[in-house]
Amino acid sequence: MQSNPASSLEKSKPGFTLPRLSRKWAPYIFIAPAVILFLLFMVYPIIYSFLLSLQKQNEDGDLVWNGIANYQRLLGDAKFFQALGNTVLILVIQVPIQLTLAMILAVWLNSKYLRGRGFFRAVYFLPAITALAAVSVIFRILFQENSGFINYLLTTIGLPRINWFRDPFANQLLLLLAITWRWTGYNMVIYLSGLQSIPGDLYEAAAVDGASRTAQFFRITFPLMQPVILFTTIFSTIGTLQIFDESYLLTQGGPNDATLTVGFYLYRTAFRQANFPYASTIAYGLLVLIVILSVIQFRFGGDRED
Amino acid sequence: MLGQSQTRTKTKSLNRQTHVEAAGYVGERGAGQVITRSLMYVVLVIGAVVSLFPFYYMFSAATHTSSEVLALPPNLLPSTHIFDNINKLIKDVHFDEAARNSLVIAIMFTAITVTISSLAGYAFAKFRFKGSGLIFSIFLATLMIPAQVTYVPLFKLMTAEGNPFGINLLGSYWAVLLPGLASPFGIFLMRQSMKNFPDDLLEAGRIDGAGEFEMFWRLVLPVMRPSLAALAIFMFMTQWNSFFWPLVVQVQTIPTAIGALSGSSIIDYGGIMTGTSLSVLPILVVFLFLQREFISGALAGSVKG
Numbered sequence: 001m002q003s004n005p006a007s008s009l010e011k012s013k014p015g016f017t018l019p020r021l022s023r024k025w026a027p028y029i030f031i032a033p034a035v036i037l038f039l040l041f042m043v044y045p046i047i048y049s050f051l052l053s054l055q056k057q058n059e060d061g062d063l064v065w066n067g068i069a070n071y072q073r074l075l076g077d078a079k080f081f082q083a084l085g086n087t088v089l090i091l092v093i094q095v096p097i098q099l100t101l102a103m104i105l106a107v108w109l110n111s112k113y114l115r116g117r118g119f120f121r122a123v124y125f126l127p128a129i130t131a132l133a134a135v136s137v138i139f140r141i142l143f144q145e146n147s148g149f150i151n152y153l154l155t156t157i158g159l160p161r162i163n164w165f166r167d168p169f170a171n172q173l174l175l176l177l178a179i180t181w182r183w184t185g186y187n188m189v190i191y192l193s194g195l196q197s198i199p200g201d202l203y204e205a206a207a208v209d210g211a212s213r214t215a216q217f218f219r220i221t222f223p224l225m226q227p228v229i230l231f232t233t234i235f236s237t238i239g240t241l242q243i244f245d246e247s248y249l250l251t252q253g254g255p256n257d258a259t260l261t262v263g264f265y266l267y268r269t270a271f272r273q274a275n276f277p278y279a280s281t282i283a284y285g286l287l288v289l290i291v292i293l294s295v296i297q298f299r300f301g302g303d304r305e306d
Numbered sequence: 307m308l309g310q311s312q313t314r315t316k317t318k319s320l321n322r323q324t325h326v327e328a329a330g331y332v333g334e335r336g337a338g339q340v341i342t343r344s345l346m347y348v349v350l351v352i353g354a355v356v357s358l359f360p361f362y363y364m365f366s367a368a369t370h371t372s373s374e375v376l377a378l379p380p381n382l383l384p385s386t387h388i389f390d391n392i393n394k395l396i397k398d399v400h401f402d403e404a405a406r407n408s409l410v411i412a413i414m415f416t417a418i419t420v421t422i423s424s425l426a427g428y429a430f431a432k433f434r435f436k437g438s439g440l441i442f443s444i445f446l447a448t449l450m451i452p453a454q455v456t457y458v459p460l461f462k463l464m465t466a467e468g469n470p471f472g473i474n475l476l477g478s479y480w481a482v483l484l485p486g487l488a489s490p491f492g493i494f495l496m497r498q499s500m501k502n503f504p505d506d507l508l509e510a511g512r513i514d515g516a517g518e519f520e521m522f523w524r525l526v527l528p529v530m531r532p533s534l535a536a537l538a539i540f541m542f543m544t545q546w547n548s549f550f551w552p553l554v555v556q557v558q559t560i561p562t563a564i565g566a567l568s569g570s571s572i573i574d575y576g577g578i579m580t581g582t583s584l585s586v587l588p589i590l591v592v593f594l595f596l597q598r599e600f601i602s603g604a605l606a607g608s609v610k611g
Contacts, residue, residue: 026518027438030429033422035441037488042448045459052458105353108346122597123354126361129589129600131547133561134582137568138360141367141575147376149363185357186604193605242452245549249565266454271554276458283455290452 053280063277070281080282082257083265084289086172087241090261094176095236099229102184106191107217121192124185132182136249139178168258171251175259178246183239187232194228195221230301237293241286262286364586367579375575391580395563398574401581404563408546411482411559415545419489420538424530426488427496428522432508442497445490457554460485464555481555486545492537499533500526532599539596540603543589560585 021029056066074080105124109117127135143150143164151161164174198221206216244263251259262282270279362382367375369388374381395401429435430442462468464475475481503526511521527534549561558566564585567578593600 020517021519023433023512023518027429027433027435029519030425030433030522031441034426034445034488034493037422037484038445038448038490041460041463041485041488042456042490043444045456045463046448046451048459048462049455105350108350111346113343114346120350120354121601122593123357125601125604126357126590126593128604129543129586129593131549131561131564131582131585131589133547133549133564134364134585135360137564137578137582138364140568141375141579142360142363144376147378147380149380152378152380181356181360189601189604193601238450238452242454249549249568263454266457267550267554270458270461276462279458280455283452283457286452287455290450294450 049280049283052277053284055277057275057277066277070278071285073278074281074285079257079260080262080265080285083260083262086257086259087243087261089172090176090179090243091237091240094179095233095240097176098180098184099187099232099236101180102187102232103191103225103229105184105188106195107221109188109192110195121189125189126185127182128186128189130182132245133249135178135182136246139174139181140250143174165251166255168255171254171258175246175251175254178250179240179243183236187236190232191225191228194225198224226301230297233301234294234297237297238290241290241293361586361590364579365583367576368583370576370579372573372575372577375579387576388580391574391577392584394574394577395567395581398577399563399566399581400558401560401563401584404558404560405584407479407557408559408561411479411552411557412542412545414479415483415486416538416542418483418487419492419541420534422487423489423492423496423537424500424527424534425522426493427498428500428526430493430497431500432503432505442493445493449490449494456485461554475555477556479557482552482557482559485551489541492541495537496530496533499530503529532602535596536599536603539592539599543600543603546589547585 052063053070054066054068055063056070058064105120108114109120114120142148145151145161145163145165148164151164155161162170164170202220203216206220211219242263243261244267247253247259247261247264248267253260253264262285266279266282266286269275269282366382366384368391369384369386370381371385371387371390374385374387392401430438464481466472466474469475475484507525508521511525516525547561548559549565552559553562553565560581564578564581567574567581
């Protein structure tokens with residue numbers, strides 16, 4: 001007799017009575033917890049936040065409608081644009097460096113001649129499991145001005161000490177270094193898995209045709225990896241625009257707000273100045289920016305799969 | 307048995323994958339290649355040192371007193387003050403309480419999100435029902451929305467004036483937990499894995515008269531164990547590491563305790579490195595044993611389906 005795998009249900013009678021669910025109602029009941037929580041803690045806040053961005057608090061502490069005045073204020077807010085500038089600086093400098101590094105490492109680790117691939121993969125991925133708060137604090141101590149290990153290294157090889165926390169440029173560099181350390185391995189692992197799905201025959205055929213390794217990369221690897229690269233670019237963009245922990249704990253906004261990020265500015269506005277309406281406006285400014293950047297990246301990245 | 311045959315096909319496909327994996331670049335051979343390859347190793351080893359050194363420094367500094375951490379030249383060898391540091395952390399910032407909060411919150415968060423995500427993911431993968439496409443798209447769309455948009459309303463919801471029940475949730479576990487429980491990422495990941503479950507088995511179960519929940523519990527979930535493990539690890543790590551939200555709703559966890567330490571006027575460098583070590587260590591240990599699950603959690607988002 002053909003054994004029906006589902007008949008194992010018959011044999012293992014449940015120790016407790018499970019509610020009997022008809023096929024018609026089952027999906028609704030299955031999604032109900034997710035949908036209810038989602039409506040309460042995602043949909044409602046998104047809508048309420050927008051309404052809040054159109055209000056202001058009057059002298060009595062009551063919220064009153066304020067039209068688009070908050071948005072007008074945002075467009076003229078030098079601090080917001082400074083924070084945005086700092087964040088975009090990370091975006092245009094750090095993200096390309098990090099993704100290029102990740103790609104180089106992934107291509108190397110994908111080579112069949114390399115020994116210790118598993119070891120290198122694990123070691124490079126390790127920073128990605130570390131709490132951002134921990135990373136921030138470790139880097140703060142490593143880069144400490146007078147007795148930090150990095151400045152000690154610099155002076156031993158005859159270079160001058162760097163004022164990582166008082167020099168605005170060095171402060172930005174420090175933030176870039178910490179973020180690169182934290183995220184490169186994560187992106188490398190994503191690229192590596194993408195590379196492994198490219199059939200080896202393609203490279204063999206190309207080698208027979210006399211294509212150099214560089215040519216193989218730009219003719220085979222790069223085009224086939226485009227969807228993955230697009231994903232990591234969008235992911236890094238959204239992540240970068242939301243940076244908070246590092247700005248708050250590692251540089252504390254930096255000298256003259258040199259490393260103040262939009263996320264930190266929003267936190268200051270909302271939870272230190274208790275200006276909830278304007279904080280919501282900043283959040284919506286950020287949302288618009290993320291949507292615009294993602295659309296641009298989709299256009300240029302060409303979503304080839306759909 | 308169902309579980310076994312599934313495992314077997316899985317192993318087979320894994321073997322195939324390693325075969326494909328083994329094929330990398332095919333390039334010219336000879337002296338040039340030896341030099342290139344040696345250079346590659348040198349760079350990879352330097353990279354590995356850069357990757358690992360902060361961890362080593364942290365663990366080593368955790369055993370030093372504050373003044374030992376700041377000594378010049380730096381002393382990179384472990385010392386003996388780890389227990390003094392831990393005791394001071396407990397006295398100064400109630401680190402034991404923070405650790406307990408972190409652990410309880412992360413475990414509760416993991417259990418609830420994995421349950422909710424797998425139920426919803428299963429419904430989206432295996433049922434056609436009114437509005438399923440639309441609801442799923444709305445879930446996915448919010449992945450693009452920055453979390454910042456929701457912070458202020460969520461904070462207000464947690465205060466007594468901001469919710470209809472007049473309950474002040476600030477400082478409680480629920481304030482930390484509630485906002486993240488319906489995770490679009492988790493639902494997406496579960497839907498992707500559940501799609502692979504054979505429809506024939508579900509049909510056979512229905513013919514045998516099994517209830518829908520019974521099938522989900524006894525047929526589907528056991529097979530989904532690897533995906534559940536990956537999701538659970540991802541969720542645990544996310545919650546364990548999270549800093550911003552516990553800070554806002556005023557619950558002391560390990561990351562916010564570290565934040566408090568680093569914000570005080572006299573910083574205890576040995577103590578703070580002990581705190582970060584205790585934050586990193588549990589995740590590190592799990593990572594060493596369950597690397598594959600960690601990495602598939604990280605990859606889940608990048609795989610389209």
